[in-house]
Amino acid sequence: MTLLTVLLLAGAVLLTRVSSLRTAIGILxxxxxxxxxxCLIIGLKTGEIHMYIAAILTAVIKVGLIAYALWKVASQLKHEREIANFNFSFLMAILSIIASYGFVSKELPNVSGDTLGAAISLTVIGLLLIMARRQAIMQVVGLITMENGLYLLGLSITNGLPLIIELGIFFDILVAVLVLVILTHRLKHSFETTDTSILNELKG
Structure with missing residues (x-):
């Protein structure tokens, strides 16, 4: 799991440096x-069948359906790129990782800190992307990153959530992303851009 957490954190930190929407979707x-x-590794360790189901659902919904939907939208936004303070986001991501692992080691010394620290870091970085990015697609990427962190948090604490809860999480995130994809498409159609900062002009 240590290698997986390192790869997860590396991908999350890399997201804070990316301006290309397609590259961000690929990292996601x-x-x-x-x-x-x-999920698969936990299933192998615990022998819980529902962890195999969770692994399959994650692959089908997040890697398949959600990534495909975002890619289809991004393919229509060839000239759209994220413009942000990447250095600040990168610094905040590094600080969040340090703070998360410091919190786990200090407050939860009897808990395995690798996965839990990575889960908290991933959640915070996802929230940072939602707050700091202007492109709607990047904000959706931040949402999924945050959800991945929360899901990993559940896995690290319980070694697998009940199947009905996992199904509810996957359904909620799928519906949320589909709605956001539709809104992003409408935003592009109405304003010729997916920069959400233009919505500030609609304040009456």
Missing amino acids: GFQSVIVALA
């Missing part, structure tokens, strides 16, 4: 593959 897909592998 890789990140979701790692989460699916984590």
Whole structure:
């Protein structure tokens, strides 16, 4: 699991340096593959069948459906790129990782800190992307990153959530992303851009 957590954190930090929407979606897909592998490893350790189901659902929904939907939208946004303070985002991501692992080691000394620290870091970095990015696609990427962190948090604490809860999580995130994809398409159609900062002009 240590290698997987390192890859997850590396991908999340890399997201803070990316301006290309397609590259961000590719990193998100890789990140979701790692989460699916984590489910598979826990399934192998515990023998729980529902962890295999969770791994399959993660691969199908996050790596397949969600990534495909985002890619289709991004393919229509050839000239759209994220413009942000990448150095600040990168610094905040590194600080969040240090703070997360410091919190786990200090407050939860009896808990395995690798996966839990990575889960908290991933959640914070996802939230940072949502707050700091202007492109709608990048904000969706931040949402999925945050959800991956929360899901990994559940896995690290419980070694596998009940299947009904996992199904509810996957359904909620799938519906949320599909709605956001539709709104992104409408934003592009109405304003010729997916920069959400233009919505500030609609304040009456």
